[in-house]
Amino acid sequence: MALLELFNLSKRYDQHTIALSDINISVNKGEFIAVIGPSGAGKSTLLRCINRMIEPTNGEVTFDGVDLLHVKRKELRRLRTKIGMIFQHYHLVNRLTVIENVLHGRLGYKSSVVGALGIYTKKEKEQAIQLLRMLGLADQMYKRSDKLSGGQKQRVGIARALIQDPKMLLCDEPIASLDPNASKIIMDYLQKISQSLGITVIVNLHQVDVALQYSDRIIGVSQGQIVYDGTPTDITQEQIHQIYGSDFDDLMVEMNKEKHYAG
Amino acid sequence: MDFENIMKRIAPPSNRPVRVKPMNQSAIVIRLTLLSLVILTIIGFFTYDDTDVGMLEGITATFTNFKVMFTEPHFNHFTFMEGLYQVLVTISLALLTTVIGAVISLMLGLLAAKNLSTPKISNSIKNFVAVVRAVPTVLWVLIFAIAAGLGSVAAVIGMTFHSVGYLIKAYSESFEELDDGVIEVLKASGANWWQIVWQAVIPSSMTYIISWTFLRFEINFSVAVAMGAAAGAGGIGYDLFMASSFYLDLRELGTITFYILVFAILLEIVAIRIKRHINIT
Known part of the structure; x- marks a missing residue:
């Protein structure tokens, strides 16, 4: 089906x-x-x-x-x-760190209070780190997200969508x-995600x-x-x-x- | 070539002045306003009534008063520690009204922000708040004094009221600055309103929230001084009122001014420190 x-x-x-x-x-x-x-x-x-x-x-x-x-x-x-969503302008929360932005993908699974307070389980955090590592952002994990380049921001966007465990x-x-360079990297990742x-x-x-x-x-x-x-x-x-x-x-x-x- | 022709035409030989600004209606209105202000000022200088006080005499007398105030301050009706206590009362009044105001405004500010609320709710809060702000703080205090009696209770309610009006506008406008896309992203991932507010909106506008709140605290401090004098709210303002209109004690007035000045400068320093700190992190 x-x-x-x-x-x-x-x-x-x-x-x-x-x-x-x-x-x-x-x-x-x-x-x-x-x-x-x-x-x-x-x-x-x-x-x-x-x-x-x-x-x-x-x-x-x-x-x-x-x-x-x-x-x-x-x-x-x-x-x-x-359903994960990725946008042209990334739409990260600039003042927060990269990993916090990735974890935002989990908010939909949480109750209002737990989500609002930003309480994540150890498993979720480990998953975020794993995704960032997979997308080559392990070194940027604790940087403020507005310090990243456009291509890196888009990869954070992808990580945020993937941590939702989307179909x-x-x-x-x-x-x-x-x-063009960053575009190729992003498209390659999307292709890899789709295939693997x-x-x-x-x-x-x-x-x-x-x-x-x-x-x-x-x-x-x-x-x-x-x-x-x-x-x-x-x-x-x-x-x-x-x-x-x-x-x-x-x-x-x-x-x-x-x-x-x-x- | 074409380019040369254009370059030549940039400085055309002409005697007529070339207008850069369009002479439209608003330009005419601005010029007329300025012109009438100039005329009124000139008329004012020729027609004011100085009875028997000469200009020079008045100015020297004022400076003598200042000199007495600031070079010979003394303690007459209160001691140094009592004065300090009174300033702290004034600061507490400012702090209390700012904190209560900030808490209420944070909630209502979220509802007033166009991107977080429906147009109907947002507009009605904004319009109401515009009315609240249009009436000066002192007037609100006096209005509440009818119900609560002249004193600190009326001052707290009235000052809070105006602080709320001010902060809702400031907060909601900083919330509205958030990139709409961020809200869209989180909504698309299944996050609800509370989560979006606490995880995206408030972290993004934290700098604005803190600096607006502190600015309001500084305003509330000076209002609290005035309230002590005008509405019997206590604190250093009351001493100011007594010294100036009851004891007619210029020197004590100087002391009180120094107290207020020192604390105002301290607040300013703290504000700058805080702002520098939040800009780094």
């Missing part, structure tokens, strides 16, 4: 602004999906509708067999702990503010070449609709043209490897 299913999902902000219309996607466990499309196409809205950070207007979202749109707040909280990661433009831990990863990307290189599946979104859904090897120049509404030659994409598309 699919891990996540979106059925006829729509989001309308008001009568005239339709952010998403009739989205149908079925996502399997362990898939690495790249969502591409021009700015304002509805990529971020799509991602946020999945965990109801934005309330969809109508449609259905089924995650792990549960109808997400009709659960109570408490149940929604529980389900959100199973799925939603990444909203995770590399849009990073240099079997976690489903859905990434919004601006960079078509990165999407083609890393993903198992590409979803092209344009004006709130899915215009392409398939493997990166099958996508043609015409389809990319359709997604971005401009000639392929005008796009700043290096598709040096011909094998990427059969066009």
Whole structure:
């Protein structure tokens, strides 16, 4: 059975602004999906509708067999702990240390008081240290998080999402503010996480070449609709043209490897 | 080339002044206001009524008073230790009102912050607080004096009231400075409101909270002095009132001013130390 299913999902902000219309996607466990499309196409809205950070207007979202749109707040909280989220601007609490920021991923599992006071079990702390070590941040553990570079901050973001023990990661433009080097590191980690831990990863990307290189599946979104859904090897120049509404030659994409598309 | 032409045009030969600022409505209003203030000042100098006191005479007399106050201070109606005790009473008044005010404001400040509350609750608290702040502290004390009688109780309630008004605005604005994304991240990971507040919002705004609270403490100290004089709240302010309008004792007035000055400077030093400390950690 699919891990996540979106059925006829729509989001309308008001009568005239339709952010998403009739989205149908079925996502399997362990898939690495790249969502591409021009700015304002509805990529971020799509991602946020999945965990109801934005309330969809109508449609259905089924995650792990549960109808997400009709659960109570408490149940929604529980389900959100199973969905990690990573953002373009990392959104760490600057004044706190790296490890404190990582441990924030566990708040969803705790009662209000215990979480508010920031009391974590020894096991959770050890897990945080392990994750930081895995992501190459062992030396930065007790640094204030605003002392880190962009790439390091994003890795802290990944650790914070992973400590939730998620079944799925939603990444909203995770590399849009990073240099090519740091971007590669982040994408490599995401790929590794998807492959070795079997976690489903859905990434919004601006960079078509990165999407083609890393993903198992590409979803092209344009004006709130899915215009392409398939493997990166099958996508043609015409389809990319359709997604971005401009000639392929005008796009700043290096598709040096011909094998990427059969066009 | 084009570039040269542009460079030449940067300094065009012209006799007309070139305007940089647009002459719009607000610029006209500002100029008219300044002009009328200048005119009023000049008229004021020509028309004020100095009865039989000459300008020079008045100034020298004032300086003589200052000289008596500050160079010949003495203890007449109270001893050094009694004076010290009275200053401590004043500081306690300031501390009490600041602490109570800070606790109440922290809670209401969270509810008043747009990013942590609903627009309806946030706006109603903010509007209410704006009204509270618009009325001066002294007036609040006198208003509460109707119910509590003139004295320290009215002073505490009135000063707390105004402190709350001031601190809610300060706190909620520092909470609003927090990056919305941080709240979104924690919400998306399943954290609830209390956890977000204590784990992200308050740690991020701690510097602001401390410096605003201390600033309010300094304000409350000077208000507490005035309250001792105006509302019978006790402390050094009451001695000030007695020395100035009852005993007409300039020298004792000087002593009291020194007391207040020394403590104000001490508070300032402590404030600077604390701020430096929180900026490091």
